[in-house]
Amino acid sequence: MKVFKIPEATVMRLSVYSRYLNQLAREGVETVSSGDIAKGTGVSSAQVRKDLAYFGEFGTRGVGYKVDELYNHLIKILGLDREWNVIIVGAGKLGSALALYQGFAERGFKIVTVLDVDPDIIGTKLGNIEVEPLELLEERVREQNITIGVIAVPASAAQEVTDRLVKTGVKAILNFSPRVLKVPREVVLRNVDLSVNLEVLSFNLAFNR
Amino acid sequence: MKVFKIPEATVMRLSVYSRYLNQLAREGVETVSSGDIAKGTGVSSAQVRKDLAYFGEFGTRGVGYKVDELYNHLIKILGLDREWNVIIVGAGKLGSALALYQGFAERGFKIVTVLDVDPDIIGTKLGNIEVEPLELLEERVREQNITIGVIAVPASAAQEVTDRLVKTGVKAILNFSPRVLKVPREVVLRNVDLSVNLEVLSFNLAFNR
Protein backbone atom coordinates (compact mmCIF):
# COMPACT_ATOMS: atom_id res chain seq x y z
CA MET A 1 0.00 0.00 0.00
CA LYS A 2 1.58 3.17 -1.28
CA VAL A 3 0.74 6.34 0.54
CA PHE A 4 2.20 9.79 0.36
CA LYS A 5 -0.06 11.81 2.55
CA ILE A 6 -1.81 10.72 5.70
CA PRO A 7 -4.51 13.10 6.90
CA GLU A 8 -3.51 14.78 10.11
CA ALA A 9 -6.90 13.95 11.57
CA THR A 10 -6.07 10.31 10.97
CA VAL A 11 -2.81 10.61 12.87
CA MET A 12 -4.55 12.25 15.79
CA ARG A 13 -7.14 9.49 15.88
CA LEU A 14 -4.46 6.81 15.75
CA SER A 15 -2.96 8.34 18.86
CA VAL A 16 -6.31 8.18 20.58
CA TYR A 17 -6.90 4.60 19.44
CA SER A 18 -3.52 3.57 20.75
CA ARG A 19 -4.27 4.97 24.17
CA TYR A 20 -7.61 3.19 24.20
CA LEU A 21 -5.97 -0.07 23.23
CA ASN A 22 -3.48 0.44 26.02
CA GLN A 23 -6.36 0.77 28.43
CA LEU A 24 -8.04 -2.37 27.06
CA ALA A 25 -4.79 -4.29 27.35
CA ARG A 26 -4.46 -3.29 30.99
CA GLU A 27 -8.02 -4.48 31.54
CA GLY A 28 -7.05 -7.82 30.06
CA VAL A 29 -9.13 -7.55 26.89
CA GLU A 30 -7.58 -9.62 24.11
CA THR A 31 -9.50 -8.76 20.96
CA VAL A 32 -11.49 -5.75 19.75
CA SER A 33 -13.57 -4.97 16.72
CA SER A 34 -13.45 -1.69 14.84
CA GLY A 35 -16.89 -1.11 16.31
CA ASP A 36 -15.56 -1.43 19.85
CA ILE A 37 -12.74 0.99 19.15
CA ALA A 38 -15.23 3.34 17.54
CA LYS A 39 -17.45 3.22 20.60
CA GLY A 40 -14.55 3.75 22.96
CA THR A 41 -13.08 6.70 21.12
CA GLY A 42 -16.12 8.43 19.73
CA VAL A 43 -15.73 7.89 16.00
CA SER A 44 -17.39 5.63 13.41
CA SER A 45 -16.23 2.07 12.81
CA ALA A 46 -15.68 2.78 9.12
CA GLN A 47 -13.42 5.61 10.14
CA VAL A 48 -11.38 3.31 12.34
CA ARG A 49 -10.92 0.79 9.55
CA LYS A 50 -10.13 3.47 7.00
CA ASP A 51 -7.52 5.02 9.28
CA LEU A 52 -5.85 1.68 9.82
CA ALA A 53 -6.03 0.82 6.12
CA TYR A 54 -3.50 3.52 5.33
CA PHE A 55 -0.87 1.38 7.02
CA GLY A 56 -1.79 -2.21 6.28
CA GLU A 57 -4.10 -5.02 7.32
CA PHE A 58 -4.03 -5.64 11.01
CA GLY A 59 -7.23 -7.53 11.68
CA THR A 60 -8.94 -10.82 11.02
CA ARG A 61 -12.28 -10.82 9.24
CA GLY A 62 -15.11 -12.03 11.36
CA VAL A 63 -12.95 -11.66 14.45
CA GLY A 64 -11.44 -8.24 14.90
CA TYR A 65 -8.02 -7.13 16.06
CA LYS A 66 -5.71 -8.59 18.67
CA VAL A 67 -5.39 -5.78 21.17
CA ASP A 68 -1.69 -6.04 21.91
CA GLU A 69 -0.76 -6.63 18.30
CA LEU A 70 -2.67 -3.65 17.00
CA TYR A 71 -1.32 -1.56 19.84
CA ASN A 72 2.22 -2.42 18.90
CA HIS A 73 1.56 -1.58 15.28
CA LEU A 74 0.16 1.80 16.24
CA ILE A 75 3.07 2.54 18.53
CA LYS A 76 5.45 1.86 15.64
CA ILE A 77 3.40 3.92 13.21
CA LEU A 78 3.35 6.85 15.61
CA GLY A 79 7.08 6.61 16.09
CA LEU A 80 6.71 5.77 19.77
CA ASP A 81 8.89 2.66 19.60
CA ARG A 82 11.86 4.81 20.52
CA GLU A 83 12.68 7.71 22.83
CA TRP A 84 12.44 11.32 21.74
CA ASN A 85 14.53 13.86 23.58
CA VAL A 86 12.60 17.05 24.24
CA ILE A 87 13.63 20.54 25.29
CA ILE A 88 11.22 22.95 26.92
CA VAL A 89 12.06 26.61 26.56
CA GLY A 90 10.32 28.77 29.15
CA ALA A 91 9.86 27.42 32.67
CA GLY A 92 6.97 29.65 33.64
CA LYS A 93 3.54 28.44 34.66
CA LEU A 94 2.86 26.41 31.56
CA GLY A 95 6.40 25.24 30.88
CA SER A 96 6.80 23.87 34.37
CA ALA A 97 3.43 22.13 34.25
CA LEU A 98 4.57 20.41 31.06
CA ALA A 99 7.98 19.58 32.50
CA LEU A 100 6.40 17.93 35.53
CA TYR A 101 3.82 15.94 33.60
CA GLN A 102 4.54 12.23 33.78
CA GLY A 103 2.30 11.25 30.88
CA PHE A 104 4.83 12.29 28.26
CA ALA A 105 7.55 9.95 29.51
CA GLU A 106 5.06 7.07 29.37
CA ARG A 107 4.79 7.66 25.63
CA GLY A 108 8.50 7.93 25.00
CA PHE A 109 8.95 11.69 25.22
CA LYS A 110 11.85 12.39 27.53
CA ILE A 111 12.19 15.96 28.69
CA VAL A 112 15.92 16.34 29.02
CA THR A 113 16.37 20.10 29.22
CA VAL A 114 14.35 23.05 30.48
CA LEU A 115 15.63 26.59 29.92
CA ASP A 116 14.61 30.05 31.07
CA VAL A 117 16.00 33.57 31.28
CA ASP A 118 14.69 34.53 34.70
CA PRO A 119 17.47 34.37 37.32
CA ASP A 120 14.90 33.50 39.99
CA ILE A 121 13.79 30.47 38.00
CA ILE A 122 17.17 29.29 36.75
CA GLY A 123 18.56 26.74 39.16
CA THR A 124 15.20 25.64 40.52
CA LYS A 125 14.25 22.00 40.14
CA LEU A 126 11.30 20.60 38.23
CA GLY A 127 11.21 17.01 39.37
CA ASN A 128 14.75 15.92 38.74
CA ILE A 129 15.47 18.45 36.01
CA GLU A 130 17.17 21.70 36.88
CA VAL A 131 16.15 24.79 34.97
CA GLU A 132 19.18 26.13 33.14
CA PRO A 133 19.97 29.45 31.47
CA LEU A 134 18.88 30.05 27.89
CA GLU A 135 22.50 30.43 26.85
CA LEU A 136 22.92 26.68 27.04
CA LEU A 137 20.35 26.09 24.27
CA GLU A 138 22.75 25.18 21.47
CA GLU A 139 25.01 23.14 23.72
CA ARG A 140 22.21 21.07 25.20
CA VAL A 141 20.40 20.47 21.92
CA ARG A 142 23.59 19.15 20.38
CA GLU A 143 24.94 17.07 23.22
CA GLN A 144 21.60 15.57 24.16
CA ASN A 145 20.49 14.88 20.63
CA ILE A 146 17.27 16.78 21.04
CA THR A 147 14.79 16.56 18.16
CA ILE A 148 11.66 18.14 19.64
CA GLY A 149 11.38 21.64 21.07
CA VAL A 150 8.50 23.00 23.13
CA ILE A 151 7.94 26.76 23.05
CA ALA A 152 6.56 27.99 26.37
CA VAL A 153 7.95 31.52 26.36
CA PRO A 154 6.01 34.77 25.88
CA ALA A 155 4.94 35.45 22.31
CA SER A 156 7.53 38.17 21.96
CA ALA A 157 10.39 35.68 22.38
CA ALA A 158 8.84 32.76 20.53
CA GLN A 159 10.22 33.32 17.04
CA GLU A 160 13.72 34.04 18.25
CA VAL A 161 13.84 30.91 20.40
CA THR A 162 12.40 28.88 17.54
CA ASP A 163 15.03 30.16 15.14
CA ARG A 164 17.79 29.11 17.52
CA LEU A 165 16.29 25.67 18.03
CA VAL A 166 15.85 25.09 14.32
CA LYS A 167 19.31 26.38 13.51
CA THR A 168 20.79 23.96 16.01
CA GLY A 169 19.03 20.97 14.52
CA VAL A 170 15.68 20.57 16.26
CA LYS A 171 13.32 18.88 13.81
CA ALA A 172 9.91 19.52 15.37
CA ILE A 173 8.37 22.35 17.36
CA LEU A 174 5.33 22.35 19.62
CA ASN A 175 4.33 25.95 20.07
CA PHE A 176 2.18 27.09 22.98
CA SER A 177 2.63 30.79 22.39
CA PRO A 178 -0.08 32.72 20.58
CA ARG A 179 2.24 33.59 17.74
CA VAL A 180 2.35 32.39 14.16
CA LEU A 181 5.85 30.97 13.85
CA LYS A 182 7.92 30.64 10.72
CA VAL A 183 9.98 27.51 10.32
CA PRO A 184 11.66 25.92 7.31
CA ARG A 185 9.47 23.47 5.39
CA GLU A 186 11.36 20.45 6.67
CA VAL A 187 10.66 21.29 10.30
CA VAL A 188 7.40 19.98 11.71
CA LEU A 189 5.41 22.63 13.52
CA ARG A 190 2.29 22.32 15.62
CA ASN A 191 0.50 25.02 17.49
CA VAL A 192 -1.47 24.48 20.65
CA ASP A 193 -3.41 27.64 21.01
CA LEU A 194 -5.46 27.54 24.16
CA SER A 195 -7.23 30.83 23.53
CA VAL A 196 -8.35 29.58 20.15
CA ASN A 197 -9.79 26.52 21.84
CA LEU A 198 -11.80 28.60 24.29
CA GLU A 199 -12.95 30.82 21.45
CA VAL A 200 -14.26 27.88 19.47
CA LEU A 201 -16.41 27.17 22.51
CA SER A 202 -17.69 30.73 22.79
CA PHE A 203 -18.36 30.80 19.06
CA ASN A 204 -20.50 27.70 19.32
CA LEU A 205 -22.31 29.03 22.35
CA ALA A 206 -22.92 32.40 20.75
CA PHE A 207 -23.67 31.27 17.22
CA ASN A 208 -26.27 28.54 17.50
CA ARG A 209 -27.39 26.40 20.35
CA MET B 1 -26.63 34.98 4.10
CA LYS B 2 -27.95 31.71 5.38
CA VAL B 3 -25.49 29.33 7.00
CA PHE B 4 -26.01 26.18 8.95
CA LYS B 5 -22.58 24.80 9.47
CA ILE B 6 -19.34 26.68 9.78
CA PRO B 7 -16.21 24.51 9.47
CA GLU B 8 -14.43 24.31 12.76
CA ALA B 9 -11.16 25.08 10.97
CA THR B 10 -12.76 28.33 9.86
CA VAL B 11 -13.66 29.27 13.42
CA MET B 12 -10.13 28.55 14.58
CA ARG B 13 -8.71 30.71 11.82
CA LEU B 14 -11.10 33.53 12.64
CA SER B 15 -9.72 33.49 16.15
CA VAL B 16 -6.20 33.77 14.78
CA TYR B 17 -7.17 36.52 12.36
CA SER B 18 -8.78 38.49 15.16
CA ARG B 19 -5.63 38.34 17.23
CA TYR B 20 -3.58 39.45 14.26
CA LEU B 21 -5.93 42.34 13.64
CA ASN B 22 -5.62 43.29 17.28
CA GLN B 23 -1.87 43.43 16.85
CA LEU B 24 -2.18 45.54 13.68
CA ALA B 25 -4.55 47.91 15.45
CA ARG B 26 -2.04 48.39 18.27
CA GLU B 27 0.61 49.12 15.66
CA GLY B 28 -1.63 51.82 14.23
CA VAL B 29 -2.38 50.07 10.94
CA GLU B 30 -5.74 51.19 9.58
CA THR B 31 -6.48 48.93 6.62
CA VAL B 32 -5.46 45.44 5.55
CA SER B 33 -6.03 43.28 2.51
CA SER B 34 -6.90 39.61 2.64
CA GLY B 35 -3.38 39.07 1.34
CA ASP B 36 -1.86 40.86 4.33
CA ILE B 37 -3.93 38.83 6.76
CA ALA B 38 -2.93 35.69 4.90
CA LYS B 39 0.73 36.59 5.15
CA GLY B 40 0.47 37.40 8.83
CA THR B 41 -1.36 34.27 9.82
CA GLY B 42 0.05 31.69 7.46
CA VAL B 43 -2.93 30.88 5.26
CA SER B 44 -3.95 31.75 1.68
CA SER B 45 -5.75 34.95 0.83
CA ALA B 46 -8.57 32.99 -0.80
CA GLN B 47 -8.98 31.16 2.48
CA VAL B 48 -9.24 34.40 4.40
CA ARG B 49 -11.93 35.71 2.09
CA LYS B 50 -13.79 32.43 2.12
CA ASP B 51 -13.77 32.31 5.90
CA LEU B 52 -15.11 35.85 6.15
CA ALA B 53 -17.72 35.23 3.45
CA TYR B 54 -19.60 32.86 5.75
CA PHE B 55 -20.57 35.85 7.82
CA GLY B 56 -21.04 38.73 5.42
CA GLU B 57 -19.21 41.39 3.45
CA PHE B 58 -16.75 43.30 5.55
CA GLY B 59 -14.38 44.78 3.01
CA THR B 60 -14.20 47.26 0.18
CA ARG B 61 -13.16 46.07 -3.26
CA GLY B 62 -9.92 47.52 -4.41
CA VAL B 63 -9.16 48.67 -0.88
CA GLY B 64 -9.31 45.95 1.73
CA TYR B 65 -10.69 45.88 5.25
CA LYS B 66 -10.71 48.53 7.93
CA VAL B 67 -8.70 46.92 10.69
CA ASP B 68 -10.78 48.01 13.66
CA GLU B 69 -14.05 47.39 11.88
CA LEU B 70 -13.16 43.86 10.83
CA TYR B 71 -11.75 43.20 14.28
CA ASN B 72 -15.02 44.20 15.89
CA HIS B 73 -16.97 42.02 13.52
CA LEU B 74 -14.79 39.03 14.35
CA ILE B 75 -15.09 39.65 18.06
CA LYS B 76 -18.87 39.60 17.71
CA ILE B 77 -18.80 36.49 15.53
CA LEU B 78 -16.62 34.66 18.03
CA GLY B 79 -18.91 35.64 20.88
CA LEU B 80 -16.21 37.71 22.53
CA ASP B 81 -18.33 40.83 22.82
CA ARG B 82 -19.41 39.66 26.26
CA GLU B 83 -17.92 37.98 29.30
CA TRP B 84 -17.94 34.23 29.77
CA ASN B 85 -17.70 32.90 33.29
CA VAL B 86 -15.40 29.92 33.51
CA ILE B 87 -14.83 27.26 36.15
CA ILE B 88 -11.62 25.27 36.34
CA VAL B 89 -11.88 21.90 38.05
CA GLY B 90 -8.52 20.59 39.18
CA ALA B 91 -5.94 23.04 40.53
CA GLY B 92 -2.89 20.89 39.88
CA LYS B 93 0.00 21.84 37.68
CA LEU B 94 -2.03 22.46 34.56
CA GLY B 95 -5.15 23.85 36.22
CA SER B 96 -3.17 26.44 38.14
CA ALA B 97 -1.20 27.46 35.05
CA LEU B 98 -4.51 28.06 33.29
CA ALA B 99 -5.99 29.88 36.25
CA LEU B 100 -3.03 32.26 36.40
CA TYR B 101 -2.91 32.96 32.67
CA GLN B 102 -3.85 36.57 31.95
CA GLY B 103 -4.49 36.03 28.26
CA PHE B 104 -7.92 34.52 28.80
CA ALA B 105 -9.30 37.55 30.61
CA GLU B 106 -8.13 39.74 27.73
CA ARG B 107 -10.46 37.81 25.47
CA GLY B 108 -13.43 37.90 27.79
CA PHE B 109 -13.03 34.61 29.60
CA LYS B 110 -13.31 35.27 33.31
CA ILE B 111 -12.17 32.49 35.55
CA VAL B 112 -14.47 32.83 38.50
CA THR B 113 -14.03 29.52 40.31
CA VAL B 114 -11.27 26.96 40.74
CA LEU B 115 -12.00 23.71 42.57
CA ASP B 116 -9.93 20.79 43.83
CA VAL B 117 -10.20 17.87 46.24
CA ASP B 118 -6.74 18.05 47.76
CA PRO B 119 -6.87 19.59 51.24
CA ASP B 120 -3.35 20.94 50.77
CA ILE B 121 -4.44 22.82 47.67
CA ILE B 122 -7.86 23.98 48.83
CA GLY B 123 -7.52 27.42 50.37
CA THR B 124 -4.42 28.40 48.44
CA LYS B 125 -4.61 31.45 46.23
CA LEU B 126 -4.12 31.56 42.47
CA GLY B 127 -3.82 35.26 41.77
CA ASN B 128 -6.91 36.58 43.50
CA ILE B 129 -8.92 33.38 43.25
CA GLU B 130 -8.97 30.99 46.16
CA VAL B 131 -9.10 27.30 45.38
CA GLU B 132 -12.29 25.88 46.87
CA PRO B 133 -13.47 22.35 47.61
CA LEU B 134 -15.12 20.32 44.87
CA GLU B 135 -18.32 20.15 46.91
CA LEU B 136 -19.06 23.74 45.95
CA LEU B 137 -19.32 22.85 42.26
CA GLU B 138 -23.09 23.05 41.89
CA GLU B 139 -23.40 26.09 44.12
CA ARG B 140 -20.76 28.09 42.30
CA VAL B 141 -21.90 27.16 38.81
CA ARG B 142 -25.40 28.31 39.62
CA GLU B 143 -24.68 31.47 41.56
CA GLN B 144 -21.92 32.67 39.23
CA ASN B 145 -23.76 31.85 36.06
CA ILE B 146 -20.92 29.73 34.73
CA THR B 147 -21.25 28.49 31.15
CA ILE B 148 -17.79 27.08 30.43
CA GLY B 149 -16.04 24.35 32.39
CA VAL B 150 -12.38 23.40 32.13
CA ILE B 151 -11.46 19.84 33.06
CA ALA B 152 -7.97 19.70 34.57
CA VAL B 153 -8.39 16.68 36.82
CA PRO B 154 -6.87 13.23 36.34
CA ALA B 155 -8.51 11.12 33.64
CA SER B 156 -10.14 8.90 36.26
CA ALA B 157 -12.19 11.80 37.60
CA ALA B 158 -12.89 13.55 34.33
CA GLN B 159 -16.21 11.98 33.35
CA GLU B 160 -17.67 12.33 36.81
CA VAL B 161 -16.75 16.00 37.07
CA THR B 162 -18.07 16.58 33.57
CA ASP B 163 -21.39 14.96 34.41
CA ARG B 164 -21.80 17.21 37.42
CA LEU B 165 -20.94 20.32 35.43
CA VAL B 166 -23.33 19.44 32.65
CA LYS B 167 -26.11 18.51 35.03
CA THR B 168 -25.76 21.88 36.72
CA GLY B 169 -26.04 23.79 33.48
CA VAL B 170 -22.56 24.26 32.07
CA LYS B 171 -22.91 24.54 28.29
CA ALA B 172 -19.36 23.99 27.09
CA ILE B 173 -16.43 21.88 28.27
CA LEU B 174 -12.75 22.23 27.52
CA ASN B 175 -11.17 18.92 28.40
CA PHE B 176 -7.46 18.61 29.09
CA SER B 177 -7.60 15.05 30.37
CA PRO B 178 -6.65 12.20 28.06
CA ARG B 179 -10.14 10.74 28.26
CA VAL B 180 -12.92 10.56 25.72
CA LEU B 181 -15.78 12.29 27.46
CA LYS B 182 -19.47 11.79 26.89
CA VAL B 183 -21.67 14.85 26.95
CA PRO B 184 -25.21 15.46 25.71
CA ARG B 185 -25.42 16.65 22.12
CA GLU B 186 -26.31 20.19 23.10
CA VAL B 187 -23.15 20.65 25.16
CA VAL B 188 -20.09 21.84 23.26
CA LEU B 189 -17.02 19.74 23.93
CA ARG B 190 -13.43 20.32 22.92
CA ASN B 191 -10.46 18.22 23.80
CA VAL B 192 -6.95 19.56 24.14
CA ASP B 193 -4.86 16.47 24.14
CA LEU B 194 -1.24 17.41 24.61
CA SER B 195 0.06 13.87 24.16
CA VAL B 196 -1.72 13.61 20.85
CA ASN B 197 -0.01 16.80 19.75
CA LEU B 198 3.43 15.47 20.60
CA GLU B 199 2.59 12.21 18.86
CA VAL B 200 1.65 13.98 15.67
CA LEU B 201 5.16 15.39 15.78
CA SER B 202 6.81 12.03 16.34
CA PHE B 203 4.68 10.49 13.61
CA ASN B 204 5.86 13.09 11.14
CA LEU B 205 9.45 12.68 12.22
CA ALA B 206 9.29 8.91 12.03
CA PHE B 207 7.15 8.55 8.94
CA ASN B 208 8.69 10.75 6.27
CA ARG B 209 11.10 13.58 6.41
Place this chain on the structure above:
DNA sequence: TTATTATAGCTATTTTTTTCACAAAATGTT
Protein backbone atom coordinates in the same frame (compact mmCIF):
# COMPACT_ATOMS: atom_id res chain seq x y z
C1' DT C 1 -13.77 61.64 -18.14
C1' DT C 2 -11.53 57.52 -19.06
C1' DA C 3 -8.00 54.10 -18.12
C1' DT C 4 -5.50 51.55 -14.83
C1' DT C 5 -4.79 49.15 -10.70
C1' DA C 6 -5.93 46.84 -6.58
C1' DT C 7 -8.67 43.80 -4.23
C1' DA C 8 -13.22 41.97 -2.31
C1' DG C 9 -16.80 38.73 -3.31
C1' DC C 10 -18.36 34.92 -5.68
C1' DT C 11 -18.61 30.78 -8.58
C1' DA C 12 -16.52 26.85 -10.35
C1' DT C 13 -13.13 23.35 -9.85
C1' DT C 14 -10.19 20.41 -7.48
C1' DT C 15 -8.71 18.05 -3.61
C1' DT C 16 -9.38 15.88 0.66
C1' DT C 17 -11.93 13.44 3.95
C1' DT C 18 -15.76 10.82 5.44
C1' DT C 19 -19.41 7.67 4.84
C1' DC C 20 -21.58 3.83 2.70
C1' DA C 21 -22.27 -0.71 1.50
C1' DC C 22 -20.75 -5.10 0.08
C1' DA C 23 -17.56 -9.02 -1.20
C1' DA C 24 -14.27 -11.81 1.15
C1' DA C 25 -12.63 -14.31 4.94
C1' DA C 26 -12.85 -16.45 9.37
C1' DT C 27 -15.53 -18.71 12.89
C1' DG C 28 -19.47 -20.96 14.77
C1' DT C 29 -23.75 -23.88 14.14
C1' DT C 30 -26.83 -27.24 12.42
Place this chain on the structure above:
DNA sequence: AACATTTTGTGAAAAAAATAGCTATAATAA
Protein backbone atom coordinates in the same frame (compact mmCIF):
# COMPACT_ATOMS: atom_id res chain seq x y z
C1' DA D 1 -20.51 -30.33 4.90
C1' DA D 2 -23.53 -26.71 4.24
C1' DC D 3 -25.18 -22.64 6.14
C1' DA D 4 -25.38 -18.63 9.15
C1' DT D 5 -22.93 -14.98 11.46
C1' DT D 6 -19.49 -11.72 12.23
C1' DT D 7 -16.43 -8.32 10.92
C1' DT D 8 -12.59 -6.82 8.06
C1' DG D 9 -10.85 -4.39 3.97
C1' DT D 10 -11.98 -1.63 0.16
C1' DG D 11 -13.97 0.64 -3.96
C1' DA D 12 -17.37 3.92 -4.86
C1' DA D 13 -20.22 7.67 -3.56
C1' DA D 14 -21.01 11.62 -0.96
C1' DA D 15 -19.76 15.41 1.65
C1' DA D 16 -16.73 18.85 3.10
C1' DA D 17 -13.02 21.92 2.50
C1' DA D 18 -9.58 24.34 -0.02
C1' DT D 19 -8.02 26.52 -4.15
C1' DA D 20 -8.26 28.96 -8.33
C1' DG D 21 -9.83 32.24 -11.14
C1' DC D 22 -13.28 35.49 -12.79
C1' DT D 23 -16.28 39.72 -12.09
C1' DA D 24 -17.47 43.78 -9.93
C1' DT D 25 -16.20 47.85 -7.67
C1' DA D 26 -13.54 51.42 -5.53
C1' DA D 27 -9.60 54.46 -5.72
C1' DT D 28 -6.32 56.73 -8.38
C1' DA D 29 -3.82 58.35 -12.28
C1' DA D 30 -3.78 60.03 -16.86
